[in-house]
Amino acid sequence: MGLFDLNAYCMGHISGNGIDSGVNERILSFPKTFTAEAEALGGIITKTASGFPAVEYLFSEPDALLHLPSLEKCKPLTSILEELESVLKEKKDKTVLLKVNGPYSVLASLIEPKLLYRWLTKHAEAIHKALKTITAGLAAYIIEAFSRGAKIVSLADPYANVTVLGERHYREFAAQYLVSLLGIIRSTPVSNGSRSAIQLIHLCPHNSIPLVQFGYMQTKRTGITRSAYIDALLDFSLHDGLTILGDQCIYGVNTEILTVLTFY
Numbered sequence: 001m002g003l004f005d006l007n008a009y010c011m012g013h014i015s016g017n018g019i020d021s022g023v024n025e026r027i028l029s030f031p032k033t034f035t036a037e038a039e040a041l042g043g044i045i046t047k048t049a050s051g052f053p054a055v056e057y058l059f060s061e062p063d064a065l066l067h068l069p070s071l072e073k074c075k076p077l078t079s080i081l082e083e084l085e086s087v088l089k090e091k092k093d094k095t096v097l098l099k100v101n102g103p104y105s106v107l108a109s110l111i112e113p114k115l116l117y118r119w120l121t122k123h124a125e126a127i128h129k130a131l132k133t134i135t136a137g138l139a140a141y142i143i144e145a146f147s148r149g150a151k152i153v154s155l156a157d158p159y160a161n162v163t164v165l166g167e168r169h170y171r172e173f174a175a176q177y178l179v180s181l182l183g184i185i186r187s188t189p190v191s192n193g194s195r196s197a198i199q200l201i202h203l204c205p206h207n208s209i210p211l212v213q214f215g216y217m218q219t220k221r222t223g224i225t226r227s228a229y230i231d232a233l234l235d236f237s238l239h240d241g242l243t244i245l246g247d248q249c250i251y252g253v254n255t256e257i258l259t260v261l262t263f264y
Contacts, residue, residue, distance in 0.1 A: 026234055028094045030084050030150075031076070037106045037138070040074035058110040062123035065107075065130035071137025072144060081141070085148040095234055096150040100142060102157025102207065103135045103177040109159070120169055131177045139184040146199050147190040152233060154250050155181075156204035171214065178207060179216050183263070186242055200233055201244045208246025208261055219247065220260045229255045 033053045035045055043055040059065060071077055084096050101109070107130055108116055119127055142153055160174035182201065190199075203211075211217045224232050229252035233245070236258060247259035 024230060026095055027097050027230070028084070028087055028091065029097045029099065031080050031099065034099060034101060035109075036076050036080060037071060037101050037134075038109045040071050040077050040137075041068060041106070041110060041134075043110050055109050057112045060112075060115070062119055062126040065123075065126040068130055068133045069137075070140070071106075071134060072140035073137075077141050081144055081148055084145065084150060088149040095152065096145075097152040097154060098142070098145045098150045099154045099156075100138060102155060102160060102174075103131050103138060103181060104174040105157045105159040106134050106138070107131060120165075120173060124172075127173060131173065135177045135181050135184070139181055139188070142181075142185055142201075143188050143190060150199075152200045152202060154202050154204075155207075157207045158204070160207060160210075162210050167214070170210070175211060175214060175216055179211065179263075182244060186244075186263075199242045200236065201242065202233060202250045203244060203246040203261065205247050205249060208259075211246075212261070215264070217244075217261045217263055220262065221257050222260065223256060224258055226254055226256045228253060232258060 033045075035043065035053050035055050038055040038058075039045055041058070043058050045053050046056055048054050080098075084098070088094065088096060107127070111119070145153065157174065157178050160170065160178065162170045165174060182203075185201065208217070212219055224235075227235070229248055230250060232255055233250070236243070236245075244261040245258055246261050248255055248257075
């Protein structure tokens with residue numbers, strides 16, 4: 001059985017750069033791989049020839065998409081939440097960054113590409129049901145992570161590629177669910193009933209730029225003192241509550257501008 005395409009991910013996402021390697025002493029990054037959500041749905045993890053973890057294609061029949069579990073209740077996501085909460089109790093001066101894959105990419109990583117593209121047309125109802133389940137699970141997972149002390153979520157949906165999907169399929173199967181995910185998180189208070197702490201969602205530029213281009217979101221830019229992008233995020237204090245940022249790679253070296261994304 002084949003493996004999902006690592007080429008969908010940028011090298012920073014695969015290698016982790018200084019964020020995952022521990023070079024930046026202010027950050028605790030979870031999880032260490034980018035396969036956790038697919039694994040939670042039953043994906044089998046294997047290694048590529050280069051040693052990277054990858055997920056074997058899982059679904060070969062569209063009916064299997066009608067009965068997906070609730071992601072936030074499945075390992076390894078529950079284990080990640082427990083680990084980040086436990087670590088923060090010992091290292092209260094650290095900032096937890098949670099890496100999350102977007103809805104379309106979670107599903108796409110588990111289906112052979114040619115089969116998936118055929119299902120987008122022939123079995124759209126099953127695809128939509130799966131994406132709704134995945135979106136709800138990811139939202140609950142992220143909200144729970146914030147409630148347990150995470151401050152930054154790095155959200156990437158690498159398979160949501162307009163060039164590959166075409167605008168119609170991109171809007172129908174990728175953009176609407178990514179926007180829905182962000183909307184649910186924005187409108188749901190964390191479990192302690194307040195958003196007194198700063199909470200950031202960094203959206204990969206490969207996703208934020210198309211969302212702006214196609215009219216789902218708008219941008220507001222603010223100048224900062226030149227610094228590594230991740231350090232700029234750590235120091236960012238526009239206001240308390242949830243802020244969504246994009247247009248730049250979270251693994252970027254230097255920046256003088258932060259781009260805030262808002263809904264129309």
